[in-house]
Amino acid sequence: MMRRIVLLLWAWGVAGSALASDGVRVSVAAYITEPKFAAYEKVALARAEELLGDSKFVVLDEAKARQLKNGWVDLADPGHVITAEEFVKRAGKYDIQKVVRLGVSVSVKPVLGLFYTATATAEFRMVDKSAQVQAFTLDGMGTRGIPPSDGLTEGAAISNAIQRAVDGAAQRAGLTVLSPALPKAVPLVLEPVASAPAETELASAAGEVSDVPAWVAGAKLTKETWRGEDKACVAVSPDGQVGAVGGYTWNVNRLGGLTRTYGGRVHLIDTTSAQEFNLHTVHAIGVRDAGEDSSSAPLACGFVGNWRYLVVATGNVLSCYDVERGAETCRLPIKGGISKGRLSVGRVGNNAYVALQSDKGRAYYRVVIAK
Known part of the structure; x- marks a missing residue:
């Protein structure tokens, strides 16, 4: 035992030599x-x-x-x-x-x-x-x-x-870092606008997702007898590091006449390891809020700028999400609701825009920095 303690002390001394x-x-x-x-x-x-x-x-x-x-x-x-x-x-x-x-x-x-x-x-x-x-x-x-x-x-x-x-x-190196510098972030939000400039070149916010990428299997979709989840959207960040898999969740109430309630969420996947590391719940399973009469499913999902900024459209809301912090940064109602959608992103000069193409037409949002 004493020999082990001596060896440990020696090891600490070697590892901490930069601390002398x-x-x-x-x-x-x-x-x-x-x-x-x-x-x-x-x-x-x-x-x-x-x-x-x-x-x-x-x-x-x-x-x-x-x-x-x-x-x-x-x-x-x-x-x-x-x-x-x-x-x-x-x-x-x-x-x-x-x-x-x-x-x-x-x-x-x-x-x-x-x-x-x-x-x-x-x-x-x-x-x-x-x-x-x-x-x-x-x-x-x-x-x-x-x-x-x-x-x-x-x-x-x-x-x-x-x-x-x-x-x-x-x-x-073993130095004392009393107050480590923290990563600075720029919180992005969306604000509705009537339209984007005509010269805005829009590209799919979902990125280049062909067929079914292997990393999609990393999404932990619920598969139980009375609870389940159906894949609803797939997107990958511009640098390919992070993938998003939207899930349309449902639950059967066995005590309430087998009625169903629904929700929607997005699984964030490390594409290299195909491991899920974060989960953004846009709609919890349950009764929707007043005015939310359309689907809770993530109809469209994509990234804005890089892997850190996710945007999701359900039938009821458009949600912004900071992937690194795990926090929703904006939530905008979609008036009248939609049943299908596609997200695009583009810029003109120093202005960036997100477009939501749906069965109700096209809506535009300007990407701005939260105040």
């Missing part, structure tokens, strides 16, 4: 891979220095750190192997024990002309004066669970993505 930070003097050099985003190096640098300070490292002051970075040209090369001799030659006069090379890569793009979405990766590479290297990386941003950073401006989206990437890499 009390009074350790370090200098940080930050690099952005993409030259056009070089101005954001200061965002990465400031965040890294803050986290190192919170972790009890003594960080070299800004002027000296800049001088060290400018004089150590090879440090900019992520593939460069630093030797102990080189460390002493380049960093010896600064009386530091470690150099932290922070490499960040950024990607950003506009979405529907309304906002920007950004992702970033970061690598914390710690090199000490004996040339021992420890590297810790965060990547995968932009996927479910690690959503992209959205912002009304390009700068806001990029800055948030960089801070999150640096936080993630720092946590893997």
Whole structure:
């Protein structure tokens, strides 16, 4: 038993070697891979220095750190192997024990002309004066669970993505992250409009869904004697990461003359693993609200901009849903109800539109940012 405890303590010591930070003097050099985003190096640098300070490292002051970075040209090369001799030659006069090379890569793009979405990766590479290297990386941003950073401006989206990437890499390095940067989101809602501009090019919001994709089998449709669920709509996000399967749910009341009540919901599927990870109930099984006299089935479903923003049309309502947060962001009644529908999305300049084509004609909605 004692041997086991000793081994565990040793393992913790090895795993936490990057944590041996009390009074350790370090200098940080930050690099952005993409030259056009070089101005954001200061965002990465400031965040890294803050986290190192919170972790009890003594960080070299800004002027000296800049001088060290400018004089150590090879440090900019992520593939460069630093030797102990080189460390002493380049960093010896600064009386530091470690150099932290922070490499960040950024990607950003506009979405529907309304906002920007950004992702970033970061690598914390710690090199000490004996040339021992420890590297810790965060990547995968932009996927479910690690959503992209959205912002009304390009700068806001990029800055948030960089801070999150640096936080993630720092946590893997064992640093103290007191207040992790959270992913910024832009809540989208729909507002009815009379029409969209004539030049609006609409495309199916359901994406390219041919036949029956294998991931559809991941939807956990209810199949019981007195309760069931029928597939009603299928959609896939523009990047192919997330699929949606709408289900028309029903329940038989065995004590009420075998009467049926209905509902509607949408299953969200990870298309890679074919696993369901979220469920948006548009109509719970039961009696409909006043004025909701049409079908509770999800007649049409699709995505707006990327995998995060789902829109669903039942016979009674048009619902917006934030897939990452698991929250409905808008719910609009469909006057008079419909019995079939198809959703399209398009943009003109900085305006984006959703069109609902139904048996009652075509209705238009402008995509706007919630106030």
